[in-house]
Amino acid sequence: MxxxxxxxxxxxxxxxxxxxxxxxxxxxxxxxxxxxxxxxxxxxxxxxxxxxxxxxxxxxxxxxxxxxxxxxxxxxxxxxxxxxxxxxxxxxxxxxxxxxxxxxxxxxxxxxxxxxxxxxxxxxxxxxxxxxxxxxxxxxxxxxxxxxxxxxxxxxxxxxxxxxxxxxxxxxxxxxxxxxxxxxxxxxxxxxxxxxxxxxxxxxxxxxxxxxxxxxxxxxxxxxxxxxxxxxxxxxxxxxxxxxxxxxxxxxxxxxxxxxxxxxxxxxxxxxxxxxxxxxxxxxxxxxxxxxxxxxxxxxxxxxxxxxxxxxxxxxxxxxxxxxxxxxxxxxxxxELLIGNWVSFDNGYDQGIAEWRGLVTGELTYARTVGGRPWLLFDDRADPWQLDNLVADPASAGRVGAADARLSELLAESGDAFPPGDRLLTELDLIDDWNARESALRGDRARLLPR
The missing domain is CATH 3.40.720.10 (Alkaline Phosphatase, subunit A)
Structure with missing residues (x-):
């Protein structure tokens, strides 16, 4: 065969x-x-x-x-x-x-x-x-x-x-x-x-x-x-x-x-x-x-x-x-799997979704904002529709801390410093490509970045 x-x-x-x-x-x-x-x-x-x-x-x-x-x-x-x-x-x-x-x-x-x-x-x-x-x-x-x-x-x-x-x-x-x-x-x-x-x-x-x-x-x-x-x-x-x-x-x-x-x-x-x-x-x-x-x-x-x-x-x-x-x-x-939004753009940006990184397991979903703030923690087994964000729940503080610490480990293992989107675009030498896509697709809403 x-x-x-x-x-x-x-x-x-x-x-x-x-x-x-x-x-x-x-x-x-x-x-x-x-x-x-x-x-x-x-x-x-x-x-x-x-x-x-x-x-x-x-x-x-x-x-x-x-x-x-x-x-x-x-x-x-x-x-x-x-x-x-x-x-x-x-x-x-x-x-x-x-x-x-x-x-x-x-x-x-x-x-x-x-x-x-x-x-x-x-x-x-x-x-x-x-x-x-x-x-x-x-x-x-x-x-x-x-x-x-x-x-x-x-x-x-x-x-x-x-x-x-x-x-x-x-x-x-x-x-x-x-x-x-x-x-x-x-x-x-x-x-x-x-x-x-x-x-x-x-x-x-x-x-x-x-x-x-x-x-x-x-x-x-x-x-x-x-x-x-x-x-x-x-x-x-x-x-x-x-x-x-x-x-x-x-x-x-x-x-x-x-x-x-x-x-x-x-x-x-x-x-x-x-x-x-x-x-x-x-x-x-x-x-x-x-x-x-x-x-x-x-x-x-x-x-x-x-x-x-x-x-x-x-x-x-x-x-x-x-x-x-x-x-x-x-x-x-x-x-577990590292997840994220490396650069905010288009629909995400328009809805206020900035850059974030997170991790997902069979039991939970956790996400941190680009500023380092814990954003979301869901117990996906007990709350499959993700209706109860546990980040601000005092009883879940230990789970939030553990998830955030594990996320830091995953980011380090993958070589992801988690910079803001504009800095990441600069580091990857993508400013010209980014500005071209913004000008072509976003019109007067384009977010043009300086060289």
Whole structure:
């Protein structure tokens, strides 16, 4: 048998609590239906502890590819380019003889967003079809493998799956394919009407930490509709692998770059420590991975070294861990993960979410502000909806102190001095790139930094 293939199905902004197979307090509360994901979860590693170390698009995607944290890979905010000098999952697999491909959103090539991603900006990725960043989910366009602009009519995930099936049908040796779907990222109303019928608004129940009435229920049903629509495309990819006789020798990963607050705690989008932003789907199915529900955490930053470990290849990265042995045995994964918002920008900045660092375990979530102040402590077992912040509770002072001390240790181990965002941008020599993205995307709200 040839070396196993790898297919990563990466959705944008799919929060981890919205998976049909999940049976914890959050999973039971979700009304989402994901039958194709559920079947993969039943036959592989269904990881309830999937987490994004940096819950926002560019920094998280760079972490997935490199096994590094933002201060280590340099993509500390959206629309900053990934260095072509870094080793990535793509470079490791192409160097091992894999044909590599990426279809859909990349969001690691800098400005402008609407462009073909050239080879130098996608290290190790040979075949590419997509747009660096676009949220035109209906009747949009993409760039073909040779850089030509191609328009499409219909729903983008269906078009991207068509392109993926075309790639799969042409393979004769080991391959690595990522299909990077834009939904369920907003705009939420971009899901076609024909795909919205499964969630009548009058039947939608909002989570306990999400205020709102009919308008919020409408957003919730559209979000679930988009997830179910993406799930259908997951099913198409799996069916094609079966039809081609490739399924038994293919590792399939379903995950997301981060979650979505979606009104929880009165917030939207991401960049916060709340579980809605940090928790992501993480299902791994394929050769060498038995059916299991391992305890502990598997961060997106762990995915590259872990996949390479499953393939018998040397790991990459500086912070990510190779958890392949744990997946093979179904044993506990990592006990804790460093999380944070390295630079505040866009939606996070507009909502008053500054830079922060934190840690998440199977029991708690803790975060500290850039000024060194304890900000949030949640007992995630007793308080799964994170409604009771224990930071100011005198009875929890010992827990706050212990969590803060452990966070200091994790920061030191990762070489993160936790500077303010503007100082970090200066240290990484990213001021020009930052000012360009602010000028291009923020208009009169741009925060330009001096050289």
């Amino acid at each position: 040839t070396a196993p293939n790898v297919v990563v199905l990466l959705a944008d902004q799919w929060r981890g609590q919205d998976q049909g197979w999940l049976d914890d307090a959050r999973g039971r509360a979700s009304q989402v239906r994901t039958p194709h994901l559920d079947r993969l979860a039943a036959g592989g590693a269904a990881v309830a502890g999937g987490r994004a170390s940096s819950p926002v698009c560019g920094p998280s995607r760079a972490g997935l590819l490199t096994g590094r944290l933002p201060h280590q890979h340099g993509v500390v905010a959206n629309d900053l380019p990934l260095s072509p000098r870094l080793e990535t999952l793509g470079t490791a697999l192409s160097g091992a003889g894999y044909r590599t491909a990426w279809i859909g959103k990349w969001h690691l090539a800098g400005l402008p967003r609407d462009k073909w991603v050239p080879p130098a900006a996608r290290p190790g990725i040979g075949h590419y079809a997509g747009v660096d960043c676009s949220h035109d989910h209906l009747d949009g366009h993409y760039y073909t493998a040779d850089g030509a602009r191609a328009g499409f009519t219909g729903y983008e995930p269906e078009v991207q799956t068509d392109l993926a099936l075309e790639f799969l049908g042409a393979q004769r040796g080991p391959f690595f394919l990522t299909v990077s779907y834009n939904p369920p990222h907003d705009p939420y109303d971009s899901v076609p009407a024909r795909l919205r019928t499964g969630y009548p608004v009058e039947d939608v129940r909002l989570p306990p930490n999400t205020p709102g009435g009919d308008e919020q229920r409408e957003v919730q049903r559209l979000y679930w509709s988009a997830i179910t629509a993406v799930d259908a495309q997951i099913g198409r990819v799996v069916a094609e692998l079966d039809r081609l006789g490739l399924r038994r020798n293919t590792i399939i990963v379903v995950t997301s770059d981060h979650g979505d607050l979606l009104g929880a705690h009165g917030l939207r989008a991401k960049q916060s420590p709340y579980a809605e932003a940090v928790r992501v789907p993480m299902v791994i199915n394929g050769p060498g991975v038995p059916a299991c529900r391992p305890t502990g955490l598997l961060g997106l930053v762990d995915l590259a070294p872990t996949l390479l470990g499953l393939l018998g290849l040397p790991p990459i990265g500086t912070y990510g861990r190779d958890l392949s042995d744990q997946l093979r045995s179904g044993g506990p994964l990592r006990p």
